[in-house]
Amino acid sequence: MTLIPEFGTIPQIRQFCTMKYHNNSNSMIMFGGNNGQGDNFGDLWKFDLEKMQWQELKSSSFEAIPDRFSVSSYMDQSNNEFYIFGGNSKNGIQNDLWKFSLDSFQWKSLITQGDVPPPRYRHAYNEFLDSEGKLFFVVFGGYTSLSYDNELFL
Numbered sequence: 669m670t671l672i673p674e675f676g677t678i679p680q681i682r683q684f685c686t687m688k689y690h691n692n693s694n695s696m697i698m699f700g701g702n703n704g705q706g707d708n709f710g711d712l713w714k715f716d717l718e719k720m721q722w723q724e725l726k727s728s729s730f731e732a733i734p735d736r737f738s739v740s741s742y743m744d745q746s747n748n749e750f751y752i753f754g755g756n757s758k759n760g761i762q763n764d765l766w767k768f769s770l771d772s773f774q775w776k777s778l779i780t781q782g783d784v785p786p787p788r789y790r791h792a793y794n795e796f797l798d799s800e801g802k803l804f805f806v807v808f809g810g811y812t813s814l815s816y817d818n819e820l821f822l
Contacts, residue, residue, distance in 0.1 A: 678722045679713050684737035688750065690770065694718055697725075697750050697770070702737035708757055710735035712750070712768060729774035733766045734759055740793030740807065753807070754788050761787035761813050785821045788812050 685701030696715040702708050710733050712725040739755035748770040755762050763785055765778045785791075791810025797803055807821045 672720055675721050677724065679711070679724075680709065682709055682737075685709070686739050686741040686752070688741050688743035690714075690743055690748075690750075691745050692748060693770070697743065699741060699750070699752055699768075700736050700739055700755065708735035708737050725768075725770075725773060727768070727773055727775050729772075729776070731775050731777060733768075733775050733777075734762070736762060736789075738789035738791075740791060742793075742795050742805065753793070753805070754785070754791065754810070756789040761789055761811070763787040783821060785819065786812050788817075 679698065680703060682701030682703055685698055687696050687698040689695075690697050693714070694717045696717065698713045698715065700709050700711070712727070714723045714725055715721070716723065733752060734757045736755035736757040740753045742751040743749075744751065750768045750770060752766045752768075754764070765780050767776050767778055768774070769776070785807045788807070788810035792808040794806045795803060796806070804822055809816065809818050
């Protein structure tokens with residue numbers, strides 16, 4: 669590993685954020701987090717791996733995702749979309765699903781279908797394509813409004 673020098677504007681100090689690689693722009697996309705003093709973030713940043721520089725991605729939409737930490741995320745490489753699920757916010761523990769378009773710079777709240785996991789944060793998350801190319805999201809455990817749990821959602 670190599671410590672990257674800081675150039676220009678950089679994100680505030682934070683923990684419990686999420687980050688995914690975006691191959692179309694050769695960059696890392698980072699969302700949210702908490703500063704350890706009770707302040708949550710709902711900002712979105714891009715770290716360009718060629719320029720070695722941060723850029724805040726400001727939304728152009730009226731709809732805005734609430735600040736939160738300990739979320740799960742997914743990068744849809746083919747559609748340039750970054751997804752966020754769940755997390756903890758000032759409004760409590762969440763189980764909502766959001767999409768950010770890296771083309772239009774707009775957040776959109778999505779309607780989930782089926783057995784939606786109860787609100788949670790600090791959960792394990794993964795995604796995979798089955799043999800027919802269908803995308804699946806997997807959520808396991810985490811902390812709900814009641815306690816830690818061991819439920820698996822597919």
